[in-house]
Amino acid sequence: MTQDLSDSQSRSPSDLFPEALLEHHGKRVFAPMARWKSKKQIPPVLLITGQAGIGKKSMSRYLAEWILCETPPPGPIPKACKLCHSCLSFASGNHTAFTEVAPEDDTESLKIDQFRELKATVGFGTYHHHARVILIPQVERMTPQAANSMLKLLEETPPGWQFLLTTHDSTLLLPTLVSRCQMIRLKPLPTLEIQQLLHKIGVAPARATVCAELSQGSWDRALRFADDDIWEKRSEVLKFIETPHLHCSPLIDWATQKISHFETLVDLLEQITAELLAWSSSTPLVPPEEFPWKCASTHPTLTSLAHHYQKKPARLESARHFWFQQAERLGQSRHEIHLPLNRKILAQDLLFPWIGAPT
Ligand SMILES: [Zn+2]
Known part of the structure; x- marks a missing residue:
């Protein structure tokens, strides 16, 4: 095997998020989502927690695609159609109504300036179906200044805006920030499931067994070890x-x-x-x-x-x-x-x- 499996950034969300992972996390995510949707009220700030590397960001991207989809197929499982204009823009990485806030330098922290730009767009522009999804992965990387500057926007989210935040440890966040979020907790994956997934993508059985054991329920970690x-x-x-x-x-x-x-x-x-x-x-x-x-x-x-x-x-x-x-x-x-x-x-x-x- 010569493939660089750790280079997960260059792969598309669907590669990163195999069916089995979706099924595993879906058990905890889809029921509340369906319930909120039937009431026409998805909490505007969702905080997805769970140990590092279990697929919180991939799950958030999956939800973002579904929230923005123009013609989501009916059914109990939230799913994007993958065919509409929105889904095609999402797949190309150029969706104007989807923003992912990532660190701009190698200090890996999310600084106040990155959020100024976002806040400047409140009330401007016609977004796709008036919806807008903002994903902030590993929100604990926000500097205290950045987190404080976002509190008001999270308290009074503009109509149609959906925030998806992820963290491996919500105790690292400002309590005032956590209090504005609806939390969804993802669970680690069973070792056997990871082993089978690794095997499916071509990792040799002996290596797959060891990597699954070392992964502690994290798919990213398993890929890294492989x-x-x-x-x-x-x-x-x-x-x-x-x-x-x-x-x-x-x-x-x-x-x-x-x-x-x-x-x-x-x-x-x-x-x-x-x-x-x-x-x-x-x-x-x-x-x-x-x-x-x-x-x-x-x-x-x-x-x-x-x-x-x-x-x-x-x-x-x-x-x-x-x-x-x-x-x-x-x-x-x-x-x-x-x-x-x-x-x-x-x-x-x-x-x-x-x-x-x-x-
Ligand atoms: Zn669609």
């Missing part, structure tokens, strides 16, 4: 855990290159620390070879590491404390990666402590 470059790096991270001082520098360089690399590193370390914490917290301590390690691909490394600590009970407690600290640090770094911070320093901050881990 990518050749990242697949190769998986073993480097395991080597790093075994002998951190030997593998630290190349891993830092790699994680610094791209956000997707950094996120992969965090995903893998999080999975490893979570497994080690679960094992070390078992009472009485389960022999490593009998422990139900969740991910088959990291099983041998973790078993051998756990054996090492099992032989040194005095060190186990400090190791457990270390893993706990690292788990907390990893959680923080998910937020920090989107701040204007030096990525190399962040990667060093995550990896250097492992060199001094209790042995």
Whole structure:
């Protein structure tokens, strides 16, 4: 497989959003949508939440296309006709009534200026059927100034305007913003479903199994792990855990290159620390070879590491404390990666402590 599966931006929404994903998320989205539509009142600000990479943006785009469609087919499932003028404009990426607000630079934050332009159009222009859909993915990336500047518009949405916001963590948003939203929560995908989907798009069965296990219910994450470059790096991270001082520098360089690399590193370390914490917290301590390690691909490394600590009970407690600290640090770094911070320093901050881990 040579395809760059992580390059999801260049694919069309329908490629990104396979039927099975639509069916899975549809269970939570379509019933309220149909109910609101029958009352002719879709809440003007919808906040779609759920863990990172499970398809919140794709679901929002699907809904946007349907809301703007001129002749949506009748039926219980909201669906765009794909044939009308609106659907064709949507597919070409040039729909005048659809706006997606994305970061303009690599700091990944949504700044106040980006919303000034949007607000300037209130009351101007005749939009398609007077409807307008504004998608703000990962709305937690809004700077506080930008979020504050949008509160009034979200409180008093112009007629026909529909806001679709997404976030992986609504606690990162201003409470005053959340209070203006109707929330819909999407659930992670079952591992087996992800495995079958990966298999369908041509990922080899053994790789599909591991990627599905590592995905933690996220389709984006599963695609990322299936990518050749990242697949190769998986073993480097395991080597790093075994002998951190030997593998630290190349891993830092790699994680610094791209956000997707950094996120992969965090995903893998999080999975490893979570497994080690679960094992070390078992009472009485389960022999490593009998422990139900969740991910088959990291099983041998973790078993051998756990054996090492099992032989040194005095060190186990400090190791457990270390893993706990690292788990907390990893959680923080998910937020920090989107701040204007030096990525190399962040990667060093995550990896250097492992060199001094209790042995
Ligand atoms: Zn249509």
